[in-house]
Amino acid sequence: MATELEIKLKKRVSELEAELEIIRQTLIIxxxxxxxxxxxxxxxxxxDFLYEQFGIRFRHGICPKCKKELYSDLxx
Numbered sequence: 001m002a003t004e005l006e007i008k009l010k011k012r013v014s015e016l017e018a019e020l021e022i023i024r025q026t027l028i029i030x031x032x033x034x035x036x037x038x039x040x041x042x043x044x045x046x047x048d049f050l051y052e053q054f055g056i057r058f059r060h061g062i063c064p065k066c067k068k069e070l071y072s073d074l075x076x
Contacts, residue, residue, distance in 0.1 A: 035049075036049040
């Protein structure tokens with residue numbers, strides 16, 4: 001007989017497998033603004049889409065390449 005912990009673990013594994021299947025699907029992304037098209041053909045900003053689907057939040061930063069390109073006079 002399965003323990004309560006084993007039941008919870010199996011349920012969580014199943015949930016994670018379902019989320020992984022969504023991630024494995026090819027996402028349609030706008031080549032210009034990078035919005036994502038969902039299964040209902042609606043477009044969403046990528047940050048909103050990832051938050052709504054997976055609870056992923058974004059923080060912003062600037063990579064070294066863009067920092068040099070955009071702010072070369074400030075960062076040598």
